[in-house]
Amino acid sequence: MVKFIAKSALDKKGGNIVTLDLRKISTMVDYFIIITGTSDKHAKAIADDIDIKLGKEGIRKWHIEGYSYGHWILLDYVDVVVHIFLEEERLYYNIESLWGDALIERIEEENVKS
Numbered sequence: 001m002v003k004f005i006a007k008s009a010l011d012k013k014g015g016n017i018v019t020l021d022l023r024k025i026s027t028m029v030d031y032f033i034i035i036t037g038t039s040d041k042h043a044k045a046i047a048d049d050i051d052i053k054l055g056k057e058g059i060r061k062w063h064i065e066g067y068s069y070g071h072w073i074l075l076d077y078v079d080v081v082v083h084i085f086l087e088e089e090r091l092y093y094n095i096e097s098l099w100g101d102a103l104i105e106r107i108e109e110e111n112v113k114s
Contacts, residue, residue: 001059001080002031006107008053009035012046014084020095020102030079032099036090040070043084047073050082 002019009017014035023030037043044067051061054077063076072089075082083095096104 001054001077002033004053004057005033005050005080005082008050009033009046009084010107010109012049013038013042014046016090017107018096019105019107020099021105022099022102024103025099025101029081031081032095032102033080033082034090034095035082035084036087037070037084038086040086043070043073043086046084047075047082050075 006017006019014037016034016036018034020032020034021030022032035046037046047064047067051064054061059077061075062078063074065074065076066072071086072093073082073084075084085093
């Protein structure tokens, strides 16, 4: 599911995609996927694409936050939480450093090829 989401974000030109493997440090969530969008419309397009593609696979989100504003969209799929930020918000909240004990992987096109 993590690679599937990352591929979807890459397809929509999401930037600076990273995954945080939280399985050894959190009992609430297995992974965060963090993506940067270039505008609120771009962030919404990334979120929509992820949600539509997962829906076609029978995977429904449990919760969504921030969609109407579009500067930080959170898609909660229970075991995987997707954060889509605009650059300024991503730098401000700096989730990667808050979860500094997580195993972090930078996602590039070659990481998610089928």
